[in-house]
Amino acid sequence: MKIGVPIEIKNNENRVGMTPSGVFELTKRNHEVYVQKNAGFGSGFFDQDYIDAGATILETIEEVYEVAEMIVKVKEPIEQEYSLIKKDQVVFTYFHFASSEALTKAMIDSESVCIAYETVEDADGSLPLLVPMSEVAGRMSIQQGAKYLEKPIKGRGILLGGVPGVKPANVLVLGGGIVGIQAAKMAAGLGANVTIMDINMKQLRYIADIMPANVNTEFSSEYNIRKHLPKTDLVIGGVLIKGAKAPKLITKDMLKDMRPGTVIVDVAVDQGGCFETTHATTHQDPTYIIDDVVHYCVANMPGAVPYTSTVALTNVTLPYVIKLANEGWEQACANSASLAKGLNVVKGDIVYKEIAEAFGLEFLAS
Template identity: 80%
Template sequence: MKIGVPIEIKNNENRVGMTPSGVFELTKRNHNVYIQKNAGFNSGFLDEDYIEAGATILDTIEEVYSVADMIVKVKEPIEPEYKLIKADQIVFTYFHFASSEVLTNAMIESKSVCIAYETVEDADGSLPLLIPMSEVAGRMSVQQGAKYLEKPIMGRGVLLGGIPGVPPAKVLILGAGVVGVQAARMASGLGASVHVLDINMKALRHVSDVMPNNVISEFSSEYNIRKHIVDSDLIIGGVLIKGAKAPKLITRDMLKEMRPGTVMVDVAVDQGGCFETTKPTTHQDPTYIIDEVVHYSVANMPGAVPYTSTMGLTNVTLPYVIKLANDGWEKACDNSAALAKGLNIVKGEIVYKEIAEAFDMEMA
């Protein structure tokens, strides 16, 4: 199979769809891999590394899309790429269709085979291709939140871990999944007072079992959320509903109950966000302020640490890329129930229920 890896052209997206190591695994199986010139540069991988692994370097994104049977990316295609995608071409990437009707319609019109990293699902319900980026984003949410709590950036002027004689910041985390656990791990390690809310008691028990004493688990309800936001310094949204829009757990009216300079980091922004006031931002312009509350909602947080993120992503996507390359998408999905759940849009038809429901569209 001919596999193409283009440069990511989304704002400040520095990751790349495949490492040289991944290329080597494909070329030794007699597949052809085409890398756009300098595609890996911002992740720390040179064209020479890819050539040594057996790839062919192409100058333009148009050439990569034109030659490839399968495109392996990181983020969803954006408008300049829509016209480059061919009928029957496999596009394997993060899509997050439920948050964008424009993207959904564009991929329907392309007649391509869209396989979404974020809905590939193991038998136990886990999302193996989403986990490493959720781990990165969960840890980064605290790192970024701590920075934006600083007064020069309009935060409350609070040091996350406090100092002797001065209490630490209070961190409220909505969701006890991968993002929430990683955020709690980072925040607690810095000495913050951490409260994790979720409606899944099994997840809350896990938090209580593995976290230190400065992490408190609590059942999530609107009442409890409203109780905590009045004195929280940093609020992290990490709620995920597979393939669907995130629920709005913090509404616009709640902002008036928060202290000026409170920071909210919405890690669920890719799925529409779990704060009503969330709108996607970029690393170039990451924050905005509503009612004196600082909002951070960068839609590709792991793109700021591309070496770590690209390595972690290729670790989990490569086995599926190999299956698709060896067998073609139909046989690969027949043989892998996990990969079959990654099918979102196939040759102009929506095949994933949550996407159809998000936009009141028909499902194949």
């Protein structure tokens, strides 16, 4: 198979869909890999590394899309790429369709085969291709939240862990999945007082067992969230509903209950965000303020640490890339129930129910 790896052209996205190690694994199986010039530069991988692994370097993104039977990316195609995607071409990447009707309709019109990292699902319900980026984003949410609590950037002027004689900050984490656990772990490690909320009591019991004493668990409800907001310094939104829009757990009217300079970090922004006032931002312009509350809603948080993120992501995507290349998408998805769950849009049809429901579009059951 001919596989293309283009440069990610989303704002400040420095990750790359494949490392030289991945190229080597594919070329030794007699597949052809075409990498756009400087595609790996932001992650610390150079063109010569790819050439040594057996790749062919192409100058332009147009050339990569034109030659490839399968495109391997990191982030969803943006508008400039829509017209480059060809009929029957496999595109394997994070799509997060539920947050963008324009992207969904563009991929329907392209008649391509869209396989989304975020909906590949194992038998136990886990999302193996989402886990590493959720781990990165969860940890980064505290790193960024701590920074934006500083007064020069309009935060409350609070040190997350406090110092002797001064209480640490209060952190509220919404969602007890991978993002929430990693965020709570980082915040607790810095000495903050942490409350993590979820509606899954089994998960809350697990979290209570593994976390240190400065992490408390609480059932998630609007009443409980409202109760915490007046005394919370940093809120992390890490709620995920597979393939669907995130629920709005903090509404605009709740902002008035927060103290000026409170920081909210919406890790769910790729799926539409779990705060009503969320809109996607970039690493170049990461925050905005509504009702004196600082919003950090960067849609590709792991892109700020591209080496770590690229290696972590490609460690888990490569086996699926190899399977798709060896068997073709139809046979690979027939042989792997996990990979079949990644099918979102196939040759003009939406085949993932939650995406169709998000926009009131027709769903084709597989």
